[in-house]
Amino acid sequence: MHKSGSEEHLPHIEQIPLLGLSKHEESFDSPYDRRSQVYRHMAYEYAKEHPRQQQQQQHIWTVPNLLTFLRLVLVPVVMALWYAQHELAQLLVAVLFVTASVTDWLDGFIARKFEIATAFGAFLDPVADKIMVTTVLILMSIDPPPPISQTQMAVPVVVMCCREVTMSALREWAASAGGAAHKAVKVNSFGKWKTALQMTSMSLLLFCKDGTGRVRDSLAGVHLTMAQVSYVSWLLLCGAACLAAWSLAIYFANVWTHFVAPPQPQPDKKAA
Numbered sequence: 001m002h003k004s005g006s007e008e009h010l011p012h013i014e015q016i017p018l019l020g021l022s023k024h025e026e027s028f029d030s031p032y033d034r035r036s037q038v039y040r041h042m043a044y045e046y047a048k049e050h051p052r053q054q055q056q057q058q059h060i061w062t063v064p065n066l067l068t069f070l071r072l073v074l075v076p077v078v079m080a081l082w083y084a085q086h087e088l089a090q091l092l093v094a095v096l097f098v099t100a101s102v103t104d105w106l107d108g109f110i111a112r113k114f115e116i117a118t119a120f121g122a123f124l125d126p127v128a129d130k131i132m133v134t135t136v137l138i139l140m141s142i143d144p145p146p147p148i149s150q151t152q153m154a155v156p157v158v159v160m161c162c163r164e165v166t167m168s169a170l171r172e173w174a175a176s177a178g179g180a181a182h183k184a185v186k187v188n189s190f191g192k193w194k195t196a197l198q199m200t201s202m203s204l205l206l207f208c209k210d211g212t213g214r215v216r217d218s219l220a221g222v223h224l225t226m227a228q229v230s231y232v233s234w235l236l237l238c239g240a241a242c243l244a245a246w247s248l249a250i251y252f253a254n255v256w257t258h259f260v261a262p263p264q265p266q267p268d269k270k271a272a
Helices: 037-049 063-082 089-113 119-142 150-177 179-183 189-207 214-220 226-260
Strands: none
Touching: 063 089, 063 119, 089 119, 089 189, 119 150, 119 189, 150 179, 150 226, 179 226, 189 226, 214 226
């Protein structure tokens, strides 16, 4: 077929997918026809061969997450009972704290056992744990069980609270740094022992504030007094504070090289 003179001067149109175009080639003067039927067909075929991986939506209200949420709900209940003028109030505080401690272990066990761990649970679990523990520590420092004084109780409480704040900031920094820094702040054995000793000592101290006399009568059966148990429990709490400080020192030692020699950003090869 003979072409007219005006058609001979038209630019050649190449019908290729838009995915093959560079930023320089995407212009109004580009010879590529992005609206052509051929492009649409090739783009459709490319989409079929390279489907986008859709992120699987996770169920939020799993059993572990419900247990974690229960710990958050118990925090205001514990605070209300702490100041309640009832002989059973302090005993209920101790029971609720033990319940929260058990759910802290149970939700993680269920999530791992049945493979139902979620991103929301990974975020909420340490938050609920820290809120409950910090709340009870502050309450006990205000009104410790006798014969422990406020000053004596304040020492381990301040150490633990400062450790938790510092550790949270350290983990946030490590998460933003990524790579080896993020791996360096994973929970170590000292942190696990600290948690176990902390929960045990705090539970015992709370039971020593029982106003019903039931705990005192039970201890009398094994030739122990409330004062003796309170003092031993306080020593255990001090031991937990020492482990908390020691584990924090280990975390800092692990990430220290990333502080003094942070990884340098890689130059953009495209820009070069």
